[in-house]
Every structure is written in C-alpha cells, then in structure tokens.
Amino acid sequence: MIRFENICWRAERFELGPVSFGVPTGAYGVLTGRTGCGKTTLAEILCGLREPASGRIWINGAEVTHLEPARRGIGYVPQDGALFPTMTVRENLGFAPRLKREPREQTAAQVERLASLLGIGQLLERRPEHLSGGERQRVALGRALAAKPAALLLDEPLSALDEQTHVELVRLLKNVQTALGLTALHITHHKQEAAALGDSHFHLENGTVTEVPREKGVLRS
C-alpha cells in the first residue's frame, strides 16, 4: 500500500497540501490533475527526492518519510524515461542488480527475462539516443522493475507517445502490474489512460487530493 498522510510542501510561490490518500496493496492508482498543480512534486516527495514540510508517507505498512530514496523500494519511471545516456539498454536494465552486487549470471538472466516481458529483447545493445519514445519508456519500466520495487511510481510515462504506442504501452503497463502484483501510482492528465489503467482514481486540485469514483474520475481527468 502507498499512503500519503497530511503531506504538505511549500516553495516560494507554491503550496501543496495537506494531502492524504492511499492506494491499496496490489491496486493501480491513478492521480490526475492539471499541468503545474503539483503532481510531479508529490511524486518526488513519494520517492524521497523532496522532503515534505510535514506529514508522513507509508509504503507497505512501513513509514518511509525520512528514508533515503535508495531505501524506499520505489520503482520510479519519470516522464522522459531519464535513461542513463552513456549506458546501453542492457546496462540500464542491469543497473540496480549490479548495485546490489547480485551474481553476474543472475543479473544477465534477469535482464533477459525483463527484456522478453517488455518486448525489448532486440534493443539490448542500443544506447538511449537510438531508441524511440515508446522503447525508452519500456526500458525505463524495465530498469525500475529490475530493482524489485515494493511499489511502482509512474509520472506521466506515456505523455509524449504517438497514439498506437500509447495504446500498446497502456496494455503492457496493466499486464505487467497485474502479473507482478505490484502496487502502482500512475500520474497522468490523459483521461483514456486513466480510465484504462486505474483501479483507484484520485484528483489533485488546489493543493489537495480527493478520491473520486471511477466513472467520475475518468470524466474529471
């Protein structure tokens, strides 16, 4: 479960919170909201890249509010993929297992398995600059999954894709999340995307998050 509890954040001209909502274990939560309303800030607070002014964050029953990003177990897929530009796809996918000093053979097998799951087996030796937008997002997802995260955080991962790739990746995301039984929080402003993916719908407006019924959530997004 991912749970935000009275999270507040302040910058010079921007204020967020108090934000309280939760995505049940194994569910696919979708957070919608207008551009600039603070969705990415909230995502960065969840994965520990920003410190909230107050409030607490829980992941699978453990409080992680003051934990380093590395110790939160969040698989983070940002909007542009943010692949490591000097590494091949294989190296990107094997990054987290290598950090954990997993045996070389085990890492190689895991990379192959993920590449097969995400349909990027033929791209393993390529560098990010030679990938399309959809391929980058598949690799970014694979890199996050390779760390065996407790929860998945996807920040507008499909916003810059063409329609066909978008449809393919929506299907892929749902299949992967269901297959691995991961709790996911997906941030988007795309209403079809939210409708296709979300088990729980949340809307961020005026600095606060409200849970909305599925059909209303789809309409509001």
Added chain:
Amino acid sequence: MASANPERPFLTRCIRKSAAAPTPLLKTSKISLVWILLALITGGYTLFLLGLLGATAAYSTPAHLVSTLKSREIQHSIQLSLLTCTATALLSLLLAVPSGYLLSRTTFPGKALVEAVLDIPIVLPPMVIGLCLLIFFQTPIGRLLEKAVPLTYTVYGVVLAQLVIGAAFAIRTMRGTFDHLSPRPEAVAMTLGCTRARAVWLVTLPAAKRGMFAAASVAWARSLGEFGPILVFAGATRMKTEVLPTTVWLELSVGNLEAAVAVSLLMVVFAVGVLVAVRKVGERV
C-alpha cells in the same frame, strides 16, 4: 504571365501584380543580401587572422625556425610549458567539476556572490592576478603555505599562476555542462539504490565527459598563452621558470626577432592542435 488589361486602371494593375508576385523571391533576395554581408564580415576577419599568421610565418625561413627551436633554452621552455599546462589542466578539472556541479545543481544564500568571485580571474587583467598572488604569499598565511610548497619564483608558482586563470574558464565550462545535463537520471539512480555521490559518479560524470574534456582543453590552452601573472609571480628566469610566452618576451627584449617568431609559430601549432583535438576527440568522447 497574365497580360495587362489596358482598360484596368494602372494603380489596380500594379497592386494586383504586386499581390501576385512571388513573395519568397523578395524574401530570398533580402536573405541573400544578409548572407552576403555576413559572409563578408566573417570572411574578412578570417582573412585578417590568416594574414597575421602568414606574415609571421613568412618572416623567417624554415631552416632558421628549426635551428632556433633546437636551442637548449627554448627546448626547456617548450618542455616546461607542456608540463605546466598539463598539470594546470588536470588541477583545473579537479576544481571545476565539484564547483560546476555545486553551482549548477543547488541554490544557496550568497550564490551570486560566489559566482562573481569565481569569475574575477576572467575579467581582471592577468598582470593584476600575478600581483595579487605575489602580495598574498607575503602575508602570514601565504608564508606558511610557502613553507610547505615554495611557490614564489618557482615552477610551482608557474602552475599556480596558470591555474588561477585556467580554472575560472574550466569552472564556467563545467557549470554550463551540468546545466545542460538533466538531473533526472541522477535522481532515478538514487531511487534505484545509489547515494547521491555514487549517482554522480556512475551516471552524471560519464555523461559529462565531453564537457570535462572541453574544460581541460580550455584550461590547457589558456595556460599556454598566459604571460602576465607568470612574469610577476614566478619570474622570467631562463632554464627555470621560462615558459613559451616568457621566451617570446625575453627574445623580443634582446632584439632577437627570429627566435620570438619561431616560438610564436610553435605556439600557433599547439593552439591549432588543441582546437583540432577538441573538435575531433570531443565528438567521440
């Protein structure tokens, strides 16, 4: 082409003709003039620079150039220049990478002041830098440092004088490099298990290597041409603290124009070499 209707008033015909006229032609002709003007300015200045180099090269004969460059003093000067410039480039990088990263990725009180201070060596006359160094190493702190490493009028002093100016350019280059690199891959690396330091080491620095090469090259090239601060702080002692610009000055001061020309041409070769290396290696790094 539509024939002109004699019954239509002249003004109307003109307006119609003008409206039907191919607008891009008008734009193209305007752009062409602009391009010609730009080409004249660029070409004229390029020719001027080539003329300067050509006239200098034609001043002496190749045989004379070779014999001059073989002299013991000039050989020492060449070696010392290459050595000190390389040391300066590496030391500049050691300063520029952390400073550039800090300035690019953080905001803190007094940041504008820190940036201004780091830029001082760029805007200050080089001779003044040398004077400041000389005065600083007469203070109690400076004397204490001198006890550890003797700097005034030594080879180490040559490196320090070059470093003060070279590092300022290297810091600027590295700051620009980090400004152009998205911080997001580093952030993702942190969520995957890295500390910030490890994320910088594994993700950001490899992505910044082109900028690092450029920063080191800029520092090297600036150091090669540095004269004022070296003259004031490290002196111009033959076979001791004499670098290539010092040699040019020393030879000119005794009226040996041929030797000054030979060394100047050698410096041109080094400068062109650095420029070519930056372009070629920089593309591959």
